[in-house]
Amino acid sequence: MIDGRVDYHTPRARWAAFERQLYEGAISDVSRYQGILGTVRKLADELRHIEALEQLEAAWSGDPTLAITLEALPFPKEQLLGAAFAIREREICELDARRIRRSRIDKARGSGHAWVTLEGSGELDRGAAAPFQGIEMHIETGLAIISMLQRNPLDGATVFVTALARFDPESGEVIEIAPGVDDWKEHEAVGPALESRDALRDRIESAYEMKIETALVALDR
Numbered sequence: 001m002i003d004g005r006v007d008y009h010t011p012r013a014r015w016a017a018f019e020r021q022l023y024e025g026a027i028s029d030v031s032r033y034q035g036i037l038g039t040v041r042k043l044a045d046e047l048r049h050i051e052a053l054e055q056l057e058a059a060w061s062g063d064p065t066l067a068i069t070l071e072a073l074p075f076p077k078e079q080l081l082g083a084a085f086a087i088r089e090r091e092i093c094e095l096d097a098r099r100i101r102r103s104r105i106d107k108a109r110g111s112g113h114a115w116v117t118l119e120g121s122g123e124l125d126r127g128a129a130a131p132f133q134g135i136e137m138h139i140e141t142g143l144a145i146i147s148m149l150q151r152n153p154l155d156g157a158t159v160f161v162t163a164l165a166r167f168d169p170e171s172g173e174v175i176e177i178a179p180g181v182d183d184w185k186e187h188e189a190v191g192p193a194l195e196s197r198d199a200l201r202d203r204i205e206s207a208y209e210m211k212i213e214t215a216l217v218a219l220d221r
Helices: 011-024 030-045 053-061 077-110 124-129 190-220
Strands: 115-121 133-138 143-151 158-167 174-177 184-187
Touching: 011 030, 011 053, 011 077, 030 077, 053 077, 077 115, 133 158, 133 190, 143 190, 158 190, 184 190
Parallel strands: none
Antiparallel strands: 115 133, 133 143, 143 158, 158 174, 158 184
């Protein structure tokens, strides 16, 4: 959005702008809002055969074949279509992310690594200059360490967070964030955050090794 106008520079920017306009214009009318949600979902479902962002952009530029007749709907037609395309865009991005996670897990497991980086962006030691978020998963247990930088909403100060989560070790899909109360820690500096991350790694590896040793003892009996 530029000075209240829709940004038409890219199809994806256009979809986001139309989606925002559509919902903002109906938020005060519950019945209308619910009708829009249902209609947009149906339209997005008709785009499920499109599996790549390039194909989605091409469909937008062309004339996508839809079973729903837009002219018969009591809502802004272009905004409806833009919102549907925005939903399908997010779905495609999530599918791509899932494929990347699976590929990383398979590659790390095949190389005999104990850990795999599922996601990573920014640099932890650069603070707000390059906001960081990373997820490292222990391949055998699915336990993962989330490291990220956040801003305190009260004073705007930088907070370094380390948290424990549980992921599916095969797919890399999240199962549970912070399984225990002590598994979410906030730090004012990067040094303690890195120490906390290392401590979590040691804790996970030790628990796994102890489990293996227990199982071997049971087999020897």
